[in-house]
Amino acid sequence: MNRDDLALWALRLRVMLGKELRQLLRDRVLLAFIVYAFSVDIFLAASGVSLQLNRAATLVQDFDHSTASRELSSRFVSPYFRVDGQISHDSEAQARLDDGRAMLALTIPPGFQADLQRGQPTAVQLQVDATNSVLGFLASSYASLITSRFGLEQAASALGASGAALPVIDNQVRVWFNPNQLDSWFMGITELLNIVTVFSILLPAAAMVREKERGTVEQLLVSPLSPFQIVFPKVLAMTLVIVLGSALALFGVLQLGFAVPVRGSAVLFLLLTALYVFTTAGLGLAAATLARNLAQVGMLSILILAPMIFLSGAWTPPEAMPAWLRALTYLSPMHYYIDAAFGVLLKGQGALELWRSLLGMTLIGVTVFVWGLRRVRMG
Amino acid sequence: MNRHRILAVASKEWREILRDRLFFALAFIVPAFLMLLFGYGLSLDVNHLPLGVLDYDRSASSRAYIERFSASQYFTFKGYLCDERQAGELLSNNQLRAVIIIPPRFGELVQSGQPAQTQTLLDGTFPSRALIAKGYVTAINAAASLDNLARHAGQLGATPDEARRALQPVRLEVRYLYNQSISSIWGLAPKLIMFILIASPPFLTALGVVREKERGSIFNLYASNTSRGEFLLGKLAPYVAISTLNILILWALAVWLYGVPFKGDPLFFLLASVVYVLCTTGIGLLVSVLVRTQMAAMIVTLIVTLVPAILYSGFIIPIPSLKPVAYVVAHLMPAVYYTRIAVGCFLKGVGLTALWPELLILAGYACALFALGYRLFTKRPSA
Numbered sequence: 001m002n003r004d005d006l007a008l009w010a011l012r013l014r015v016m017l018g019k020e021l022r023q024l025l026r027d028r029v030l031l032a033f034i035v036y037a038f039s040v041d042i043f044l045a046a047s048g049v050s051l052q053l054n055r056a057a058t059l060v061q062d063f064d065h066s067t068a069s070r071e072l073s074s075r076f077v078s079p080y081f082r083v084d085g086q087i088s089h090d091s092e093a094q095a096r097l098d099d100g101r102a103m104l105a106l107t108i109p110p111g112f113q114a115d116l117q118r119g120q121p122t123a124v125q126l127q128v129d130a131t132n133s134v135l136g137f138l139a140s141s142y143a144s145l146i147t148s149r150f151g152l153e154q155a156a157s158a159l160g161a162s163g164a165a166l167p168v169i170d171n172q173v174r175v176w177f178n179p180n181q182l183d184s185w186f187m188g189i190t191e192l193l194n195i196v197t198v199f200s201i202l203l204p205a206a207a208m209v210r211e212k213e214r215g216t217v218e219q220l221l222v223s224p225l226s227p228f229q230i231v232f233p234k235v236l237a238m239t240l241v242i243v244l245g246s247a248l249a250l251f252g253v254l255q256l257g258f259a260v261p262v263r264g265s266a267v268l269f270l271l272l273t274a275l276y277v278f279t280t281a282g283l284g285l286a287a288a289t290l291a292r293n294l295a296q297v298g299m300l301s302i303l304i305l306a307p308m309i310f311l312s313g314a315w316t317p318p319e320a321m322p323a324w325l326r327a328l329t330y331l332s333p334m335h336y337y338i339d340a341a342f343g344v345l346l347k348g349q350g351a352l353e354l355w356r357s358l359l360g361m362t363l364i365g366v367t368v369f370v371w372g373l374r375r376v377r378m379g
Numbered sequence: 380m381n382r383h384r385i386l387a388v389a390s391k392e393w394r395e396i397l398r399d400r401l402f403f404a405l406a407f408i409v410p411a412f413l414m415l416l417f418g419y420g421l422s423l424d425v426n427h428l429p430l431g432v433l434d435y436d437r438s439a440s441s442r443a444y445i446e447r448f449s450a451s452q453y454f455t456f457k458g459y460l461c462d463e464r465q466a467g468e469l470l471s472n473n474q475l476r477a478v479i480i481i482p483p484r485f486g487e488l489v490q491s492g493q494p495a496q497t498q499t500l501l502d503g504t505f506p507s508r509a510l511i512a513k514g515y516v517t518a519i520n521a522a523a524s525l526d527n528l529a530r531h532a533g534q535l536g537a538t539p540d541e542a543r544r545a546l547q548p549v550r551l552e553v554r555y556l557y558n559q560s561i562s563s564i565w566g567l568a569p570k571l572i573m574f575i576l577i578a579s580p581p582f583l584t585a586l587g588v589v590r591e592k593e594r595g596s597i598f599n600l601y602a603s604n605t606s607r608g609e610f611l612l613g614k615l616a617p618y619v620a621i622s623t624l625n626i627l628i629l630w631a632l633a634v635w636l637y638g639v640p641f642k643g644d645p646l647f648f649l650l651a652s653v654v655y656v657l658c659t660t661g662i663g664l665l666v667s668v669l670v671r672t673q674m675a676a677m678i679v680t681l682i683v684t685l686v687p688a689i690l691y692s693g694f695i696i697p698i699p700s701l702k703p704v705a706y707v708v709a710h711l712m713p714a715v716y717y718t719r720i721a722v723g724c725f726l727k728g729v730g731l732t733a734l735w736p737e738l739l740i741l742a743g744y745a746c747a748l749f750a751l752g753y754r755l756f757t758k759r760p761s762a
Contacts, residue, residue, distance in 0.1 A: 030675040033682050041686060048705025049696050051507040056699075072549070097556060098727060100719075103699070116548055123550040130555035131722060132697035133566060134423060134507060140553045141514035148521060151549040167492040167531050169444075171499055171520035173513050176470060178503035186506050194689070198681055206674045213673075214593075291401070294673040295590070298582040298680075299405035305685070306413055306578060310421060315695050317508055319427045319455070319476070325420040339473055342504045347471045356472070 012225060016233035020207065024237060037195045038245035042253050046188030052181065053138040055082040058104040059093050062086060066113035072124070072150050073106060080142045093127070103129045104139055116154055177346045184258045185346065190314045192249045193341055196242055197308060197334055200277040202301050203238040205284035209297045227376040231285060239277045246273045263348030269341065275358070276337040279365030283333070286368050289375035308334045336360040380612075384605045388613025392587070396617055406583055410575045410625045414632050417571055418564060423695065425511040428476040430454040433466055438486025444497070447523050448479065453515040466500060476502045477512055492531045565640070568633040569721035570694050575629060576622065576652070577659045577688045577714050583618040584663030585680040586673050588756070593673055601758050611752055615657075615664055622656040633725070642728030651720045651734070654741045658713040659684070661748035668756045693718045716740050 025031060058081045060073045076083055084102055087093050096102040107125040115122040126143050130136030156166065178185055208231070211217035220230050247270060254260040262269070287300045310316060311325065312334040318326055329335045340357035343349035351358065396403050430448060434441050449456030457475060460466050469475040480498040488495040499516050503509040525547060532542035591597040600610055626649065633639045641648075663680055670676045690696060691705060692714035701709055709715050716737040723729040731738070 027672050027675050029670045030672070030678055033675070033678050037682050037686075041682065044705060044708060045690055048702050048708065049690070049700055050702060051696065051700050052510060054700070098729070099733070119545060119548070121544050121548055121550065123552050125552045125554065127554045127556055131566060131726070132693075132699075134511065135697055135700070136555055137511060138514060140551075140555075141518060143553070144551045145517060145521070147549050147551040148525075148547060151547050155546045155548055167489070167494055167527055169489065169495050169497060169520060169524040169527060171497045171516060173499045173501060173516055175501045175503035175509050175513070176467075178506055178509070181503055181506035181509055183506055186504070191690070194686070198685070199678075202677060202681065203674075206677055210674060293399070293402075293590075294677065295399070295582075295586045296402050296405065298585065298677050299402060299409055299579070301677075301681075302578055302582055302685070303405070303409050303412065307416055309689065310417065314505065316421055316423060317425055317428075317505075319429060320422045320424045321420060322422075343471065346504055349471060353472060 009229075012229050013233055013236075016225070016229065017237055020234050020237035021240070023207075024203075024241060034199065034241065034245060035248075037199070038192075038249045039253055041195065042188055042191045042249050043257060045191035046184045046254065046258050049187050050183050051134070052183070053080045053135055053142065056080065056103045056135070056139055057082060057084040057101065058106060059084055059087050059096060059102045061088070061090075061093060061105060061107045063110040064108050064112040068113035068116055068154070069108040072108065072112075072147070075146050075150060076106065076143070080139070097127065097129050100129070103135070104143070106143075177342075182258075185260050186314075188254045188258055188260055189342065189345060190338075192246065192254065193312075193314070193334070193338060194309055195249075196246060196273060196277065197280060197337075198305060199242050199245070200238065200280040201284040201287070201305055202297075203241070203284075204235050204281040205288040205291075205297050205301060206294060207234050207238070208285055208288040209291050209294050213293050227373050231373060231376060235278060235281045235285070238281060239274055242277050243270055243274050246270060260345065262345055264344035264350060268351060269344045272337070272340050272344065272354075272358075275361055275365070276333060279333045279361045279368070282365050282368035282372055285372040286375070289372055308332050311335075312338045314338055330360070331364065333361050333364050336364075380606070380609055384609045385613045385616070388605060388610055389616040392614055393617040396621075406579075406621050407625065407628070409579045411628055411632065413575050413578070414571060414629055418568065418632070418637055421567065421571075425508050425515075426452055427455045428453060428512055428515075429457045429474065431457050431460045431466060431469055431475045431478045433460045433463065433478060433480045435483045436481050436485040440486035440489045441481045444481065444485075444523055445479065447519050448516075451515070451519060453512075453519075470500060470502050473502070476508075477516070479516075489527055564637045565726065568637055568639045569725040570692075570718060572626075572629045572633065572652075573655075573692060573714055573718050573721050574688055574694045576626065576656055576717075577692065577712075578685055579625070580618065580622045580656055580659045581663030581666070581680050581684045582677075583621065584615065584660045585667050585676045587614050587618070587664060588667040589670055589673050589676045590667075592671065601760070607753055607756050607758060611664065611668075611749065611756065615660055618660045618663075619653070619656055622660060623653055626652045626656065639725060641725055643724030644730040647730050647734075648720070648724040651717070651724075651738050651741065654738065654745055655713060655717040655720075657745040658741055658748060661745055661752070665748055665752045665755075668752050687712050688714055691715070713741055713744050716744075 055078055058076050060083055062069050062073060073083060081104070093105040097105060105127040109122065109124070112122055112124070124147065126140065128136045128139050175181060211220065250262070250266065250269065255262065283304060284301070287304060288297060291297045291300055311329050312332065313329065318329060321329070336357035340354045343354055432445050434445065448454045454477065460469070460478065466478045470478060478500040480500070482496060485495050485497065501509045501512050525543065528546055529543040532546070591600070634641050662684055666676055666679045666683065670679060687708065688694065691701065691709035691712060698709060698715060719737050720734050723734050
């Protein structure tokens with residue numbers, strides 16, 4: 001390839017890139033929603049959710065009315081629990097659990113204190129609304145911690161021993177990368193990754209099918225442009241827009257609003273995003289070659305997006321997935337992007353440590369791109 | 380309103396759908412596929428966490444202590460580590476989610492009846508998972524600690540069983556309501572139906588009006604005597620019909636394939652579901668009326684339906700976990716109300732008497748969407 005060819009190639013790229021960007025920017029509604037998604041939407045997601053058990057409404061049904069029973073129920077306090085009042089009838093507890101006004105009901109049996117004093121084992125009941133299984137688990141876990149500590153103290157005081165001398169094993173749990181388990185960090189970053197995924201599938205696919213639907217693709221196909229020169233500027237334009245949006249979200253929303261640490265390099269994160277957009281755009285383009293109109297693209301993109309987002313590992317622990325599904329997630333570029341993005345932002349990993357994710361994304365990207373390009377050539 | 384004109388618009392739309400065979404197939408494939416995939420694959424359980432152990436003690440006691448973790452279904456033992464640097468590395472690149480560190484002299488302290496310490500490192504990238512793992516660690520450690528106490532008390536005279544009973548006089552009996560097996564498909568299936576019915580139907584309608592605008596065929600309508608209301612109703616009807624069929628398919632999959640018990644009134648459930656589908660298809664249609672290009676219609680629909688459906692519908696994030704602003708956003712969406720209906724009908728067996736407010740809100744929502752679409756749609760475009 002000599003210099004003139006190269007210059008011509010660059011010129012075609014520049015002209016096509018200009019066309020794509022202009023087309024994108026002229027659609028004001030579209031532009032407004034892209035900005036909204038990268039700012040307000042991420043802000044809402046990061047600020048709006050707390051996945052921790054937070055002052056769960058607890059009802060107490062105390063049949064004993066003793067010092068011991070009052071002592072036990074008074075330990076169900078903030079931050080995890082909030083006693084929402086005493087009740088006397090089972091039916092009342094049932095009704096309030098049914099309509100969701102209470103999450104827990106603690107029942108202390110008659111003779112509770114007497115049993116304790118006699119050294120007789122006793123039991124208290126806890127009814128947990130487990131409609132949400134995670135919160136249900138946390139509630140029962142914290143509650144059993146409270147009762148066993150209460151029991152141990154009662155036993156120790158009955159034996160006349162002080163708690164400090166007992167040969168207990170103390171396990172200190174330290175949580176790395178997000179020491180206070182801030183949901184805003186997790187939610188904010190995850191939402192950013194979701195938005196990037198949504199746009200990088202939909203924008204290039206829609207841009208491609210739109211040309212087909214309007215018939216303008218015929219003009220492009222008879223022009224001296226190669227399929228690569230038609231497709232590449234589209235993807236480049238979308239990548240540019242999405243990376244700009246990610247920068248806005250990262251610096252303007254996540255760092256400024258929620259003090260999300262960028263422990264690695266922000267530039268690396270944006271480069272990673274660019275690579276990911278490229279890869280995923282390939283997937284969108286492949287879908288676009290199957291579709292004849294935008295309605296089909298819409299349905300196809302739901303078919304691709306919903307599994308990608310849910311099975312990326314952000315919501316569903318990959319360890320808990322069935323083996324066949326875990327194998328399938330290796331085909332999803334988002335699987336690698338999630339690992340790499342959290343790695344750079346929260347764990348401070350560099351490009352070398354991320355080689356696995358980078359390689360995975362690149363391989364998938366090249367494969368779907370080549371396939372998509374072949375389809376465009378035939379079409 | 381003229382019934383014939385509505386029917387005419389509806390049958391034109393229906394024929395158009397039928398002739399687009401890929402689209403027609405996808406309208407049914409997408410919901411069923413999502414139901415199958417998520418039903419079999421979506422598990423929020425935190426199990427089999429890969430666990431590494433840094434054992435500086437290497438005694439019988441430390442091995443017995445580790446055995447308690449690796450024998451549980453919550454952790455999968457991946458091997459012993461050499462040093463803390465390796466632990467950090469493996470936690471960083473997701474090979475491990477938890478590391479237990481046992482200090483030197485652990486066994487000696489435990490054997491001689493003195494307090495001992497261990498440490499656990501958890502990967503906190505996904506905070507709720509870390510919280511649950513913390514719960515497992517605390518519970519397993521508490522059991523180990525109690526056994527140790529009991530054994531120690533046994534050396535003083537009492538039998539270990541007696542000692543254990545004396546040390547743990549209060550037992551907590553937990554009953555999980557509404558979802559007997561806490562992690563099963565039962566809790567998931569009703570919410571899955573809710574999610575699928577807001578993820579897929581808006582996309583059926585989102586392009587309905589704007590496509591005609593872009594192609595120019597909308598001028599047929601502008602010039603015809605069909606009124607705005609007749610046009611919108613006719614447009615909506617085929618998609619509501621498709622979605623109603625999907626409701627039945629999803630319900631059948633939940634009940635027959637996954638064996639989820641359905642305790643409520645099927646007729647009430649169907650009615651509520653159809654009203655819900657009116658809302659979700661209505662959102663798509665409203666977007667379609669508002670925007671000028673199909674591409675914008677798709678993006679706007681995704682942003683206003685799919686994204687909130689993931690975050691604010693109670694699907695994976697429980698509604699009580701939402702803070703005030705998000706709580707308000709959640710209640711601007713129809714999904715929240717339908718979740719209560721679906722969960723109520725499936726798991727709690729409650730019907731119209733308990734759920735009429737939700738049904739009323741959904742009906743109002745559908746009417747408001749239609750009224751808004753009617754107001755904003757015009758047969759006399761300015762441009």
